[in-house]
Amino acid sequence: KQEVTQIPAALSVPEGENLVLNCSFTDSAIYNLQWFRQDPGKGLTSLLLIQSSQREQTSGRLNASLDKSSGRSTLYIAASQPGDSATYLCVVTDSWGKLQFGAGTQVVVTP
């Protein structure tokens, strides 16, 4: 069974620092990997989707890499801002089309 792990579980950084969030998965047979943002008590907002054939995706200050063979993805957020404070979820679509969720990394960016 696919397992998705996110490290660290929580992270606090001062404004302006770069954020590095890690995600690992046990089965490399995936269709894609998505990074979501969730604000407290709110829904999930899709940040980036990386197809299994891709190595990375970029959107503004966000960059996500995918190394399928080693079962890893990393989300980089450049020049963090207080508005980046949220929980970030890594979600893998497995070979059956089912989504497997990581537990999330809770990020706090202090002014």
Add this chain to the structure above:
Amino acid sequence: EAQVTQNPRYLITVTGKKLTVTCSQNMNHEYMSWYRQDPGLGLRQIYYSMNVEVTDKGDVPEGYKVSRKEKRNFPLILESPSPNQTSLYFCATRLTSTDTQYFGPGTRLTVL
């Protein structure tokens, strides 16, 4: 504007009183799912639907029912709610099984 709507957003009810949480999408997506999110357990899939009249159980289907009579709607039914169904519920949709998933805003349910 692409939207997934859920109603109600907040609900407090009592044990055994049947309730329905509605989910509607305007993107003509085939795939729709229901998840619950609990502290320490993350998001778990309750039911999913691959198209009209096609539904299947997810990881935690006990105590829930769904129906998919129209493509845009996918209601979640709790016939006899119990306190262990107190949770934050999300509806999600995607065009195919491997596309980006769009989540609704969530429904916070409390069963007393």
